Amino acid sequence: MKDPSDNSPDASADAGWKAEMGRFEIVAPDRIRIWRDEFLHLHVQLDGETEHVDVKPAPAFPVSGAANYVSFLDTDDEEVLLLKDPDGLDPDSRRVLEEELGRAYFVPKITYVYQIEDSHGAARWEVDTDRGYRMFDVRDREDVRVIGGTRVLLQDADGNRFEVEDLNQLDERSRGLVDKEI
Numbered sequence: 001m002k003d004p005s006d007n008s009p010d011a012s013a014d015a016g017w018k019a020e021m022g023r024f025e026i027v028a029p030d031r032i033r034i035w036r037d038e039f040l041h042l043h044v045q046l047d048g049e050t051e052h053v054d055v056k057p058a059p060a061f062p063v064s065g066a067a068n069y070v071s072f073l074d075t076d077d078e079e080v081l082l083l084k085d086p087d088g089l090d091p092d093s094r095r096v097l098e099e100e101l102g103r104a105y106f107v108p109k110i111t112y113v114y115q116i117e118d119s120h121g122a123a124r125w126e127v128d129t130d131r132g133y134r135m136f137d138v139r140d141r142e143d144v145r146v147i148g149g150t151r152v153l154l155q156d157a158d159g160n161r162f163e164v165e166d167l168n169q170l171d172e173r174s175r176g177l178v179d180k181e182i
Contacts, residue, residue, distance in 0.1 A: 026069075027081055029088035034096050042100060044072050044081060052080045057100050070097065107161045108134065110154075113174035116181055122157060123181060129162065136160065138181075146182050 033045045041054040052072060060069035060082065070083045083089075086097055108129035115126045122137040136156035138144060143155045152164040167175055 025081065026084050029083060029085055029090075029093075032081070032083065032093065033090065034093035036096060042096070046081065055080060056104065057097055059101065059105070070101070107153075107163050110152075110162055110164045110170075112171065113177045116177050125154070125156075125162075127162070134162070136162070141181065144181050152178060152182060 027046060031047050033048075035043050037043060037053075042056065043051060043053050044055050045051045052074065054075055055072040058071045058073060060071050068085050068087070070086050071079050072081045072083065074080050086094065089097060108131040110127045110129050112128040113125070114128070116123050118124075119137065122139045124135065124137050126135045127133070136158070138154055139157050145153045147153060150167045152167060154162045154164075156162070164170065164178060167178060170178065
């Protein structure tokens with residue numbers, strides 16, 4: 001057990017984390033129900049009583065996927081609820097949540113790279129994805145991020161996102177082109 005008078009950096013970071021998490025009500029999946037109304041607004045109801053209307057779900061850790069939490073935001077982008085372990089939702093709620101997250105976080109997976117060439121100060125990528133052929137411009141190398149050594153996330157000049165799930169799964173030529181950009 002830690003000494004309460006401990007002022008080390010680890011103790012203050014731990015206290016800060018606990019204080020931040022204390023701001024949220026973390027809700028178990030068996031306490032909520034999720035559905036869309038006839039106007040396609042998303043509803044979340046807590047304990048059969050408190051209802052939040054026109055919310056949008058957002059993974060709490062979208063890039064790393066480090067934790068299994070989904071945040072629900074109101075129309076002012078204020079968090080109204082933090083769901084722990086969405087896999088435990090009832091089947092209808094889970095289906096609606098997965099559809100909403102899929103729509104909000106549509107990220108085509110790059111499967112083949114035809115070419116990457118400089119074009120007017122941006123890198124023009126010509127690729128095949130799991131959603132078909134795409135051509136897009138990446139303005140800055142900072143818009144190409146490597147996660148965990150083999151996963152690559154890209155954002156094009158229009159804000160669209162693309163992903164290479166695993167560099168090792170690309171063919172040798174595609175891998176060589178991507179390696180020059182990271």
